[in-house]
Amino acid sequence: MKQISSVQNPFIKSLLQLQDKAKNRKQSGTFLIEGQREIMLAQKGGYRLITVLFSPEIISLSAVNQITTSDTEIIEISKEVYQKLAYRDTTEGILAIAESKSLLLSDLKLRKNPLILVAEAPEKPGNIGALLRTADAANLDAVIIANPKSDLYNPNIIRSSVGCLFTRPIATGSTEDVIAYLKDQGIAIYCATLQDSTHYHTQDYTGATALVVGTEATGLTKAWRTASKQNIIIPMEGEIDSMNVSVAAAILIFEAKRQRLP
Known part of the structure; x- marks a missing residue:
């Protein structure tokens, strides 16, 4: 040896x-x-x-x-x-x-009626890791990172995800490519954004669904807001109008999971 x-x-x-x-x-x-x-x-x-x-x-x-x-x-x-x-x-x-594995959208293998998390341009490894841990906890069908700002094999992401980078199918692509992919797959897009939005719990996520979150600083780009079937918002009762992206994603994901309970 x-x-x-x-x-x-x-x-x-x-x-x-x-x-x-x-x-x-x-x-x-x-x-x-x-x-x-x-x-x-x-x-x-x-x-x-x-x-x-x-x-x-x-x-x-x-x-x-x-x-x-x-x-x-x-x-x-x-x-x-x-x-x-x-x-x-x-x-x-x-x-x-x-x-390393390919992270191409075309390599994703989705089951019927998938539930997917999309995160646009997340930068902080800690946030990416938390999103991946949430995806694992909810047994999501896939996680897609649109316009990635970080290499997903960064050791800080692996560490903060406690290995959940490896437990769910994952892909990356430009915002335009991800939107085109979701539409081609017949997956409804629900974007977490302040503009033209309705309360998240009023929507039906029992069909093929992609829940899309952006950064706390800038939110989602216009392309997502335009492509969305419905923009959604988590009601805030305090002084601020946003929360950590991984926390917001968890709220949306587990509402979708609740709706899908037998």
Whole structure:
């Protein structure tokens, strides 16, 4: 088994670049995952693990073998190297290099009568992670990011989603392409926006539905508001007129889920 003990090792330096630079992730078609749960969720989601690195001072080889498959390279690294690569203070001594998946709209496989979350141009990894966790909790059919501002394989997104990036079908595309895709699939669009809106709970989400949310700062672009079957709003009774995007999305999603209960 290969062993690496120096943080100056060229391979370790390349992994640091993989963490920090979206360009490197795109060029290599790979990304880094940290933590047992996240790695196992990635495997369950159909991601191929190329290499697993582990620190024997934190996790045993037998535990690593339970996670990996026969075609996965296993590398033993020193605790110093692991701490250089790891983002989290409390962690489990294991990282993996995984192969990226296509995030094309055309690759989405939707069941009949889907419920989809669309987020336009979310920027903060924490918000994206929270949206993905909500999507997982509601067992949504897909999450679509329109006009993405962040690389979804950013380690901050993987960490904030606690691996939920891997648990739901996900795709990205321009706003125009996403709208065209939804219309082609016969999916009704409901946009959370202040303009020309009605209370969210008055609408019927039992058919094929896409719930669309924008950023707290700028909301949704006009293209979405125009394409919407109905713009919807969550009534606000306090002094402010908006809430965190992941909280708003959760309210809308679970109303749709409630309506779909048998």
